[in-house]
Amino acid sequence: MTRQVLLLNSDKPEVLHALARRPGVTVRVITRPVYAGLYENHETAYVDSFADLTQVERAAYEIAAHGPVDHVIAATEKSVVAAGLVRALLGVPGPGFDQSLRGAHKRAMKDRLRAAGIPVTDYAQAPTLDAVPAAAERTGWPVMIKPVFGAASKCTHRVDSPGEFARRHRAGDFADLADTRLPVQVERLVRFTxxxxxxxxxxxxxxxxxxxxxxxxxxxxxxxxxxxxxxxxxxxxxxxxxxxxxxxxxxxxxxxxxxxxxxxxxxxxxxxxxxxxxxxxxxxxxxxxxxxxxxxxxxxxxxxxxxxxxxxxxxxxxxxxxxxxxxxxxxxxxxxxxxxxxxxxxxxxxxxxxxxxxxxxxxxxxxxxxxxxxxxxxxxxxxxx
Known part of the structure; x- marks a missing residue:
């Protein structure tokens, strides 16, 4: 029996190659339009961003209209939460929305870890970039600031004091972080070896x-x-x-x-x-x-x-x-x-x-x-x- 896999992916070819090695697997895809050329031989639905869950919902139902889905695979960090939503919407086994949120949202993740006694640095969530200083007063300076959703070290900045934050904010140093239009994770700097x-x-x-x-x-x-x-x-x-x-x-x-x-x-x-x-x-x-x-x-x-x-x-x-x-x-x-x-x-x-x-x-x-x-x-x- 053919297994139907719904892949949420960007430009990661490794996962597509691994799926192609499996007999009896049909791959359908949700991705961004810029990656359309990678999936010419697959049934595909598009979203402008995996962070736009309204678009993700529409794409999931568009895919499901052509038949049931057996597995949902999120191949990028940005698609983890979206995949949790799709599983919940379509009734597919695997991590649901809440589980997926804890695996990708930096504050939700650390709330869970800290409650279990796992060592994490002090942190706070700022609703906007302008609210970072108030959040940093709760964690203590210096801080690292980053979007609550994000991969690798993108849009991540170290800031040592309120004065430095004000100067750099006026100069536009944090424009990449502001452009994400996401809440900001503020974390006390870890002194490590x-x-x-x-x-x-x-x-x-x-x-x-x-x-x-x-x-x-x-x-x-x-x-x-x-x-x-x-x-x-x-x-x-x-x-x-x-x-x-x-x-x-x-x-x-x-x-x-x-x-x-x-x-x-x-x-x-x-x-x-x-x-x-x-x-x-x-x-x-x-x-x-x-x-x-x-x-x-x-x-x-x-x-x-x-x-x-x-x-x-x-x-x-x-x-x-x-x-x-x-x-x-x-x-x-x-x-x-x-x-x-x-x-x-x-x-x-x-x-x-x-x-x-x-x-x-x-x-x-x-x-x-x-x-x-x-x-x-x-x-x-x-x-x-």
């Missing part, structure tokens, strides 16, 4: 597999051209603490199935949760997992989102650690990086779907060796460590 992420596969409400990785530099402190990191020693006490924290977060949010990307700060008092996303991490993290464990996170995402059991790794885990680094696609740089001992592959901009950037993956003996290797790659790209 390193930033980590824990990625996992969830099935039946339980963590099927997970691993901790460390960013070479925090994403907010580096250019997207040089976003780098490596898998941490999973037996290290801090890694074990993060793995347990990840398990608690999954249980607290009531996530039945999916792939998670949990951001964690390492502080003097222990780990502090930044936020969690219910989708594979970007910046080459999924490919790093493939080289390290023989596990394709996008394939696992489709499996568990479509009600299937997690797959088996393609091979035994690689000894040591595996790292990754984005690099600018400078003339001759790919060939020079490929010549280095330990390099596993270097993807071209076309292969990694990142215009103007390469993605390099390498094996190293341990974490210090991975740090040295990334510093060398950055130096080859003309940037100091």
């Amino acid at each position: 390193h930033e980590y992420h824990c990625d996992g596969v969830v099935h039946g409400g339980e963590v099927a597999r997970a691993a901790v990785s460390r960013y070479f530099l925090p994403p907010l402190h580096t250019s997207p051209d040089l976003n780098s990191g490596y898998l941490a020693d999973q037996s290290d006490p801090f890694s074990r603490e993060v793995l347990d924290l990840h398990r608690r977060v999954v249980a607290t949010l009531g996530l039945p199935a999916g792939v998670t990307h949990l951001e964690v700060f390492r502080t003097e008092d222990g780990p502090v949760v930044g936020e969690v996303a219910v989708r594979p991490g970007g910046m080459g993290i999924s490919r790093m997992w493939w080289h390290a464990f023989g596990v394709d996170l996008w394939e696992e995402f489709v499996r568990v989102s479509a009600g299937e059991r997690p797959g088996r790794p393609a091979r035994e885990p690689r000894a040591g650690t595996v790292g990754r680094s984005r690099l600018p696609a400078l003339p001759g740089l790919r060939a020079r990086v490929l010549a280095l001992p330990g390099v596993l592959e270097v993807l071209t901009p076309e292969e990694c779907a990142s215009p103007g950037r390469l993605e390099a993956y390498f094996a190293a003996e341990d974490e210090p060796a991975a740090e040295r290797f990334i510093a060398r790659l950055h130096a080859m790209a003309g940037h100091g460590a």
Whole structure:
């Protein structure tokens, strides 16, 4: 029997490829008009934004008019809440609206986590950009400000004082945040030594597999051209603490199935949760997992989102650690990086779907060796460590 999958997606080709590998699966799509060319062979309904839930409702009923839907898959962070609404409207199993809201709305997520005793920084929600100073008085300065819905580090700013906020607001520094027309998440700045992420596969409400990785530099402190990191020693006490924290977060949010990307700060008092996303991490993290464990996170995402059991790794885990680094696609740089001992592959901009950037993956003996290797790659790209 053919399974009908409704995919809420933008320009993420990985999930479409994983679905195409499945016999007996028909994919219908809700997306934005700008991505119409990617879905020419699929029944498609369009929305201007996944944040416009009235448009999402209309698109869902438009799709459902052509037959029932068995699974709804949200492939981007912006579509998580929309997918919860669609499941509720169409009676499709999976996370409903409330569950999906807690997996994407930064204040709702942290309300739930804090109530369960999971460490998060102080936070408040400001209804508008102008209300940020009042919210920051409740959290304490300095603060990070960002939209309550958002992916990666977009529209995120550090502000140290009321005076700095006023000056920068007058100068238009926060125009990108104002343009989102969303409430603002105001969070007290976390003083941390390193930033980590824990990625996992969830099935039946339980963590099927997970691993901790460390960013070479925090994403907010580096250019997207040089976003780098490596898998941490999973037996290290801090890694074990993060793995347990990840398990608690999954249980607290009531996530039945999916792939998670949990951001964690390492502080003097222990780990502090930044936020969690219910989708594979970007910046080459999924490919790093493939080289390290023989596990394709996008394939696992489709499996568990479509009600299937997690797959088996393609091979035994690689000894040591595996790292990754984005690099600018400078003339001759790919060939020079490929010549280095330990390099596993270097993807071209076309292969990694990142215009103007390469993605390099390498094996190293341990974490210090991975740090040295990334510093060398950055130096080859003309940037100091």
